[in-house]
Amino acid sequence: MTPDELAAWLRLLETPGIGLESARRLLSHFGSPQAVWESGAGSWQELLSPKQCAALRQAPPGFDAQLEATQAWLAADTRHQVLVLGDADYPQALLETADPPLLLYLDGRRELLGQAHLAVVGSRSPSAQGRDNARNFSQALSEAGLCVVSGLALGVDGAAHMGALQGSSSTIAVVGTGLDQIYPSRHLKLGQQIAEEGLLISEYALGTPPLAPNFPRRNRIIAGLSMGCLVVEAALQSGSLITARLASEAGREVFAIPGSIHSPLSHGCHALIRQGAKLVENIQDVLDELPQLCANGRAQPTASAQTSGSSRPAEQTHLLTLMGFDPISLDSLQQRGGWPVAELNALLLELELDGAVARLAGQLFQRRGAA
Template sequence: MQRDELTAWLRLLLCPGVGNTTARRLLAAFGLPQSIFEQDTAALGTLASAAQVTSLQTRPPDLEMQVEATWRWLQEAPIEGTQRWLCTLGDAMYPASLLVTEDPPLVLFMLGQPALLPSLGRSVAIVGSRNPTPQGTANAKQFARAFSDAGLAVISGMALGVDAAAHEGALEGPGADGLATVAVVGTGLDRVYPARHRDLAHRIAQRGLIMSEFPLGTPPVQANFPRRNRIISGLSAGTLVVEAALQSGSLITARYAGEQGKEVFAIPGSIHSPQSRGCHSLIRQGAKLVESAQDVLEELRLPETLAPNSPGLFRSDGAGEPASEDDSGLLIHMGHDPVSLDALCARTGLPTATLQARLLELELDGHVGRLPGGLFQRMASA
């Protein structure tokens, strides 16, 4: 991309009050952004409001700074083995699945492997809570690994919790012709948010893609994260919600998926867990209840599916050796809902010190998860 072309695209992107819908109408009528800015007031007025015409005819005050920053970002050496580029609405490489959605971004800032873009056609989104239960984290990781083993790329938002677990699980498998995972972020690509995911971002870029519709320098503004969720759902064949509270950004992603005609899947959980209520609400609204990755693959009618005993499909990553006979009895007493230490003492009759020691051993072996509030929960594989 030449600098004058970059300037025109960024000017269109930064015009206050214009928005994607009007910008797309202008592009359809006049072609590239350079042509839009060559039009007179009368021509622009046939497709835009008076306020929008004024905005289009006024150079944004921060345009030159943004052009310089973006041009420098494109020229600088990226993470080893990766590339940086802008994928515009007129680009032949623009993701086809996103192009047909109601509100495709004008520009996608990209970091990673451009050769992997065609593989985006075989992908599934995994989203969920930023504060998942241990079981939710394990589910996100093992479902992502199973999808990757089945030849799918996993799309998520690189947030804390379920998103990060999904990316990690996908990076353990082969993905879609080398495309392991895609992170759609809500900030500019010149920063990593949250900062603790810097190493994860590097690994995603080396085996996949990181993308954003927001200009460089965009900070983590709360309103941007729900907006980017339409891209996560739009890129994928279906969206799996692992855990979500009733007021959750994951439900926004699921709503976008439904509006885009995509499949929505949800993993059920305990009726006592706030993190399961969003999934249960989705299921009541028609989302597909799933218990294994195979359920998703079959619903999407994908030809490459895993055999029932394939590693990662049903077995939890954290599960070590099978629990001993004594521990199996304790697990039975636990059930599958969160339970307190006092309740377990009453159910088992064991002394508190003995019970704490055995629970610690089960936790280290991946059979039990520790929850906030002093609660424990049996992991699904145990």
């Protein structure tokens, strides 16, 4: 993109009062941002309100500094690019959605846009099992040839990205800030790794801070890029359900992992299943719905799945059986098994160190199953 083209795009998209719908109307009529400016204010009147026409007549506040910062960012690293509607490698799946972004900032491997994608989303505060499921399913999906798309949020999103990076097909993070900053800050290292090995995407200009309305809006890109959406854990009011709804409205497959009826983090997934989402217990449940996306029609099991049947001392195995998979208190476990408290605590500690049991808030424990 030439400097003049970049300036034309940024001025159109960053002018206050000119949203995506109005910008799309102008582009449809004139063909390009440069043609919009060359046509002159008189030709805008049939497409925009008088207030919008007045806004377009002058550059947005701070425009020169923003343009200079964007040019410097693009020049700083070959991974830094912009992608506009109409580019040859603009993802077809995203193009076919109701509200495709007109310009995307990219940091990382642009070629990942051409792969088959699956969204993996869920709670920002998942259970230990939910975090394991997100990581292990995403690694298996990546090994099966699917690029995992998520939103770089805490919890399930972060675990999904980390799992996908361990597979062969990598990951795409769609963020709600400018690409010159990583949010949340706890994911700074993860964001840098994704920029090196995967791809960061944003429709927001450099310098855009983490504003609350931007995160639900970016979910349409996560859903639009993907052939399907897997919800790992979600409460009934979770933002992940927005992504699942957008995926469904776009004609994508929706998948949900069920959980305990006693856990609020399972209620969102159960609601999706009641509405027609496919119940998922293993990776093959996903691949069966998307056979064309997996070269051999079957994913290879992850390392955790391969070792899940390793032998344990009989007493540990008995304790895991008594625990089930719902959160349980120490008192309830003692009543079920009859162990002295000290012996039970020692067994739980061994299983916790081995990764088979998670210690939850409120002095609860939960068995961690292989995803």
